[in-house]
Amino acid sequence: MTFDRKDYSNDELLRLYEGLLKPRMIEEKMLILLRQGKVSKWFSGIGQEAISVGSTLALHPDEYILPLHRNLGVFTCRQLPLDRLFAQWQGKKTGFTKGRDRSFHFGTNEHHIVGMISHLGPQLAVADGIALASVLDNEGKVTVVYSGDGGASEGDFHEGLNVAAVWQLPVIFIVENNGYGLSTPSNEQFRHGYFINKGPAYGIEAVQVDGNNVLEVYDTVRRLAEDLRQNPRPVLLEALTFRMRGHEEASGTKYVPQELFEEWGQKDPVENFERYLLEQGVLDEEAKQRYRRTIKDEIDEAWRVVFDTPEVTADTAEEVADMYRPFAAPDQAPALGAPTTEKRYVDAISDGLRQSMERYPELVLMGQDIAEYGGVFKVTDGFVQQFGKGRVRNTPLCESAIVGAGLGLSIRGKKAMVEMQFADFVTCGFNQIVNNLAKSHYRWGQNADVVVRMPTGAGSAAGPFHSQSNEAWFVHTPGLKVVYPSTPSDAKGLLAAAIEDPNPVIFFEHKLLYRSVSEPVPDEYYTVPIGKARLAREGADLSIITYGLGVHWATKLANEMQLDCDILDLRSLLPWDEDAVRATVEKTGRVIILHEDTLTGGIGGEIAAWIAEHCFTSLDAPVQRVASLDTAIPFAPALEQNFLAESRLRQCLEKLLAY
Known part of the structure; x- marks a missing residue:
C-alpha cells in the first residue's frame, strides 16, 4: 500500500492515525464482550475503518454525515462520548434513543450525524434534503452519506442519486464496495463491474479510491468537499474495501473464500498506516504505546460507567408521549365578522x-x-x-x-x-x-x-x-x-x-x-384544531359518524329521508375525537359509522370497537358499519357505484331506525 502524504503535517497524519486506532480498539473490545456474553449483537467494520475515518476528518465539524452499520469511525471522529455511545448499544436509558433502538440507528444534531434505519437506502434521500437546505440557505456546506454495495441495489439508491443530480445538491455518496451484501457476492448483486460506471449515467462525477488507504480517502474527500462547497453538485465516490468479519458476528464468514481473507489481510488499514508512520519517523514505538494506553483507558472507563448504569425501565406515559414532538397549537380561529x-x-x-x-x-x-x-x-x-x-x-x-x-x-x-x-x-x-x-x-x-x-x-x-x-x-x-x-x-x-x-x-x-x-x-389566515370533530348536523334519533365524502352522502340522504340525526364529521382520523364520539352516542343511542374505504380493516371497525368498550350502556341498537366493498375499485361507472358505500347507506339507516 502506497501512501502519499503530500503537504500534510505530522499532526494531521497522527490525527488520522488516532482516528483509525480508536474504532479498531473499540471493535476488539466488542469481540471480547461478545464472547463473554456481555453484549448481544455487533456489526463489525474491521478492515473498513479508513473510509469512515478519512471521510469524516476531511469534513468540517458542522457538515452532516449519514453513516451505516460499519461506520463506527464516524462517531468516534465526531467525538461522541463513549459512555453514551456504548449505552446506546446496550439499550440503556442514557443512550441516544433511550433504549428504543440499537447500534447506529440514531442521530445527533449536536454532532451533525444522522444514523440509519435498517432499510439502508432511505438515508440517501435524507442526505438530499439536508443538502437542499444548505443550498437554499447559501451555506456552502457538504453532506456525506454512505451506502454498501448491497444496499445500492435498492430503488432508494437510484432515487437519491437522481434527485441530487437533477437539483445539483452538494452530496458525496460514498459506496463502500466490500464485495458482499451479507453473504451474496457482487456478481449476484449487479453486473456493472464498478460503481464508478454509474456516475456518467446520472450525469455526475464518479471517483474511485482504495478504501483501505486512509490518506487517499482523506485527501480525496477533502479535495471534493472544498470544490463542492463552491460549486454545488453530487459526486459518487466508490471505496474499494473488504469486510474481515461477518455481516454481523452471528452470521460468520464461511461463505467467503479463504484466499480473500489472506489477500485483504495484507491490506489492513490500521496496520499499514501505522507501519508507514513508523517508517517515516512520524510515530515511534513509545508514542504508539501511549496512544493505545490512552484509548484503552478511555474505553474501559466508558464500559465501567455503562455496566454500572441500571437497565432501562418502562414508563408507559413517556413512551406514548415521545411518539410526537410536543406542540400546543395556538387558537387561531377566524375573527367574528371576518371577511369571507x-x-x-x-x-x-x-x-x-x-x-x-x-x-x-x-x-x-x-x-x-x-x-x-x-x-x-x-x-x-x-x-x-x-x-x-x-x-x-x-x-x-x-x-x-x-x-x-x-x-x-x-x-x-x-x-x-x-x-x-x-x-x-x-x-x-x-x-x-x-x-x-x-x-x-x-x-x-x-x-x-x-x-x-x-x-x-x-x-x-x-x-x-x-x-x-x-x-x-x-x-x-x-x-x-x-x-x-x-x-x-x-x-x-x-x-x-x-x-x-x-x-x-x-x-x-x-x-x-x-x-x-x-x-x-x-379570507384571513386561520387554523382548525387537529383532533377535533365537527357536528355537521344535529338530531336526536341516530348518529352518523363519518368523514370526507361520507359527510356529503350522509347529509344528502338525511335531507331526502327527513332524518332527525346527528352527523359527526371526524375531520381528524389520528388522533380522532373520542369526546365528540361519546357525546353523540350518549345523545342518540343509535350509531352508523360510514366511510368510503373498504370494510375490513377500515377505521369504522376501530371506532365501533371503542364505542362497544366505552359506551355500551348508551346503545339502543348494535353499532352499524357502512363501507365500500372488499374489492379493488372498478373502472366502469356502474361497477364503481356498486362498490361505493353510498349505495348501501339508505338500507342500513332504515334497518337501524326500525331496530
Whole structure:
C-alpha cells in the first residue's frame, strides 16, 4: 500500500492515525464482550475503518454525515462520548434513543450525524434534503452519506442519486464496495463491474479510491468537499474495501473464500498506516504505546460507567408521549365578522397553502408537476411566480426520495410539504413515511416537520390506481397525524394547522370535492384544531359518524329521508375525537359509522370497537358499519357505484331506525 502524504503535517497524519486506532480498539473490545456474553449483537467494520475515518476528518465539524452499520469511525471522529455511545448499544436509558433502538440507528444534531434505519437506502434521500437546505440557505456546506454495495441495489439508491443530480445538491455518496451484501457476492448483486460506471449515467462525477488507504480517502474527500462547497453538485465516490468479519458476528464468514481473507489481510488499514508512520519517523514505538494506553483507558472507563448504569425501565406515559414532538397549537380561529369569499374546496386548499408559504419562509413545497404547471389539480397554480422555484420544486417521479428529502429539510429546521399526485402513488414512498417520518421523534427526538398532501377517493371512474381510500394504512401508524376535511373552510384551516404542527401529517383531500362544493371561507389566515370533530348536523334519533365524502352522502340522504340525526364529521382520523364520539352516542343511542374505504380493516371497525368498550350502556341498537366493498375499485361507472358505500347507506339507516 502506497501512501502519499503530500503537504500534510505530522499532526494531521497522527490525527488520522488516532482516528483509525480508536474504532479498531473499540471493535476488539466488542469481540471480547461478545464472547463473554456481555453484549448481544455487533456489526463489525474491521478492515473498513479508513473510509469512515478519512471521510469524516476531511469534513468540517458542522457538515452532516449519514453513516451505516460499519461506520463506527464516524462517531468516534465526531467525538461522541463513549459512555453514551456504548449505552446506546446496550439499550440503556442514557443512550441516544433511550433504549428504543440499537447500534447506529440514531442521530445527533449536536454532532451533525444522522444514523440509519435498517432499510439502508432511505438515508440517501435524507442526505438530499439536508443538502437542499444548505443550498437554499447559501451555506456552502457538504453532506456525506454512505451506502454498501448491497444496499445500492435498492430503488432508494437510484432515487437519491437522481434527485441530487437533477437539483445539483452538494452530496458525496460514498459506496463502500466490500464485495458482499451479507453473504451474496457482487456478481449476484449487479453486473456493472464498478460503481464508478454509474456516475456518467446520472450525469455526475464518479471517483474511485482504495478504501483501505486512509490518506487517499482523506485527501480525496477533502479535495471534493472544498470544490463542492463552491460549486454545488453530487459526486459518487466508490471505496474499494473488504469486510474481515461477518455481516454481523452471528452470521460468520464461511461463505467467503479463504484466499480473500489472506489477500485483504495484507491490506489492513490500521496496520499499514501505522507501519508507514513508523517508517517515516512520524510515530515511534513509545508514542504508539501511549496512544493505545490512552484509548484503552478511555474505553474501559466508558464500559465501567455503562455496566454500572441500571437497565432501562418502562414508563408507559413517556413512551406514548415521545411518539410526537410536543406542540400546543395556538387558537387561531377566524375573527367574528371576518371577511369571507365564496371558495371551492380546491381554492380553499390553495389559499391555505399560499398563506402558509407567506407565514413560513422556511416552508418548501415538493411534488410532481407542482411548479409552472401548478399541479394536476392546480392547487399550486401561480406559486412559482410568487415564491420562486427554490421553494416550489418540481420533482422526478420518485416518491420515496422526496418524502425522505422532507425529513432532511426538517433536520435542518425547515418545513416541507410533499404532494402525492394521487394518494395511490404513496405506496412508492410508504417506507419513508411509516419508518422514517413516523418513528424519528420516538427514536432520537428528531421531529419530521412534513405534510404529505394526498388527493384521494373514488367517484370519477378513474379505476383501481387513482381512486383508492388508503387512510387506514396511516391511522395504524403511531407517530403520524392523519387529517381528512370535508368542507372548504375546514380544508383551509386544517391544512394551515397541519403545516404549523412540527409532526408529520398525512393530509387527505377528496378529488371529487375539489370543484363540486363551495362555501364562504374566511379570507384571513386561520387554523382548525387537529383532533377535533365537527357536528355537521344535529338530531336526536341516530348518529352518523363519518368523514370526507361520507359527510356529503350522509347529509344528502338525511335531507331526502327527513332524518332527525346527528352527523359527526371526524375531520381528524389520528388522533380522532373520542369526546365528540361519546357525546353523540350518549345523545342518540343509535350509531352508523360510514366511510368510503373498504370494510375490513377500515377505521369504522376501530371506532365501533371503542364505542362497544366505552359506551355500551348508551346503545339502543348494535353499532352499524357502512363501507365500500372488499374489492379493488372498478373502472366502469356502474361497477364503481356498486362498490361505493353510498349505495348501501339508505338500507342500513332504515334497518337501524326500525331496530
